[in-house]
Amino acid sequence: MFDDVKVVSFDADDTLWHNEQYFLDAQENFWHLMEKFLPAQASGQELMKTELQNIDLYGYGIKAFILSMIEAAIQISDGRITSRGIETIIGYGKEMLDKPVELIDGVDDVLKALDGHYRLVMTTKGDLLDQERKLKKSGLADYFHHIEIVSDKKESEYSKLIQHLDILPEQFLMIGNSLRSDILPVLNVGGFGVHVPYHTTWEHEQIDHVINHDRFVELTTIRELPALLA
Amino acid sequence: MFDDVKVVSFDADDTLWHNEQYFLDAQENFWHLMEKFLPAQASGQELMKTELQNIDLYGYGIKAFILSMIEAAIQISDGRITSRGIETIIGYGKEMLDKPVELIDGVDDVLKALDGHYRLVMTTKGDLLDQERKLKKSGLADYFHHIEIVSDKKESEYSKLIQHLDILPEQFLMIGNSLRSDILPVLNVGGFGVHVPYHTTWEHEQIDHVINHDRFVELTTIRELPALLA
Numbered sequence: 001m002f003d004d005v006k007v008v009s010f011d012a013d014d015t016l017w018h019n020e021q022y023f024l025d026a027q028e029n030f031w032h033l034m035e036k037f038l039p040a041q042a043s044g045q046e047l048m049k050t051e052l053q054n055i056d057l058y059g060y061g062i063k064a065f066i067l068s069m070i071e072a073a074i075q076i077s078d079g080r081i082t083s084r085g086i087e088t089i090i091g092y093g094k095e096m097l098d099k100p101v102e103l104i105d106g107v108d109d110v111l112k113a114l115d116g117h118y119r120l121v122m123t124t125k126g127d128l129l130d131q132e133r134k135l136k137k138s139g140l141a142d143y144f145h146h147i148e149i150v151s152d153k154k155e156s157e158y159s160k161l162i163q164h165l166d167i168l169p170e171q172f173l174m175i176g177n178s179l180r181s182d183i184l185p186v187l188n189v190g191g192f193g194v195h196v197p198y199h200t201t202w203e204h205e206q207i208d209h210v211i212n213h214d215r216f217v218e219l220t221t222i223r224e225l226p227a228l229l230a
Numbered sequence: 231m232f233d234d235v236k237v238v239s240f241d242a243d244d245t246l247w248h249n250e251q252y253f254l255d256a257q258e259n260f261w262h263l264m265e266k267f268l269p270a271q272a273s274g275q276e277l278m279k280t281e282l283q284n285i286d287l288y289g290y291g292i293k294a295f296i297l298s299m300i301e302a303a304i305q306i307s308d309g310r311i312t313s314r315g316i317e318t319i320i321g322y323g324k325e326m327l328d329k330p331v332e333l334i335d336g337v338d339d340v341l342k343a344l345d346g347h348y349r350l351v352m353t354t355k356g357d358l359l360d361q362e363r364k365l366k367k368s369g370l371a372d373y374f375h376h377i378e379i380v381s382d383k384k385e386s387e388y389s390k391l392i393q394h395l396d397i398l399p400e401q402f403l404m405i406g407n408s409l410r411s412d413i414l415p416v417l418n419v420g421g422f423g424v425h426v427p428y429h430t431t432w433e434h435e436q437i438d439h440v441i442n443h444d445r446f447v448e449l450t451t452i453r454e455l456p457a458l459l460a
Contacts, residue, residue, distance in 0.1 A: 057324060057327050057328065058293060058327075058359075059357075059358070059359035059360075063288060063293040063294060063297060064293060066297060067293060067296060067297065067320065067323075070300065070316065070320065071317070071320055073313070074313045074314070074316065074317050077313065079312065079313050079314050079317075080313070081313045082309065082313070083303070083304045083307065083309050083310070083311045083312070083313065083315075083316060084304070084309050085313075086300065086304065086313060086316055087301070087304050087309075090297065090300065090301055093297075094287060097287050097288075098287065127289075127357075127358070128289070128357070128358045128379065128380070128381045129288075129289035129381040129382075130289075132381050149358065150358070151358045151359040151362050152359075
């Protein structure tokens, strides 16, 4: 099935290293801070709404998230949150930006196993500086032949990448935790999609149907990837 | 002098289109908002200090600028600014992100004149989404063979780009308004640097010495570029 594959492309956040958990931790802090104005669940909904409203303007990443938290806090408190409260929110964001990079179990072994057999690529979306910083901190940079950081993972971005790598779509395999960003657009342009679910997925990245496709595989852990390709 | 040049690479902000003026306008609004706490000049210094402190963590671009304005406002007002005041600052930022792209006089003619004779590249730093949006709005995208958006313009980034373009350093010419980001690192890796000053330059981008180099040229307007290369 994978005989033609030449390039294995890895999503980064929640595929190579933990990420969503840091957003969840910050959200929990946010709920607590907002508790005197609104119950946690309603705060969470308001924040999600603000994030989605801002996505076209701000894009993905931590800076966008901080700005949406501040905006939601003003909304939720009807302007009653103090600027010191907002300073606290900025602090949550700076803490996120400064977090160490924790690799997901098995990642290092998998990259070692595939190294030399495939061209390895990292394809991620979000904030350029933040993703570069995480890659550097991860110690994985030397494995990758090419790093692609895009503002959004759409079919057109994958087509451009495949063209840039000078391969055919059926020589391209993408592995990641988001069906919406890592798998569906890749299948649609003719590549292979390998899904490794993370224990939690941002609502915005979720899709509500089952994928049934002959170039699609679902794994339980990234550790299974070398055996799958062998 | 330029016989070997194959790739002409353009900086974007304040070289292809106006940018710094929008930051200055937002800063002026910020000073007015802060006037009841601190005179304008001191506010400006505090904001600049906050921006520089945050550059490693936030990088360049409008979202970083909004976050620094909020932080500086809390600092300047000693926590007395209301959350509605902070909402106003977020509004300045959103307005900046939503601005139309105004081309600098002559840009379209210059790109037309060079098109077909050189590989044209756009090399810019800052926020990925924001720069992509500006390129799209500018109507210039079709001129460019390659778009490079980096988190910072250092020698290593230019070396990588030159390698990626599969040319020699002396076949690479960069044109831009920042001596610090567009010219010095390019001269240092062996390329040509053409400086076109913008009427205003962010303090952080300024250098305090005169450049005297045989691969360096200073122009008054970008309109002079085709004649220079001919």
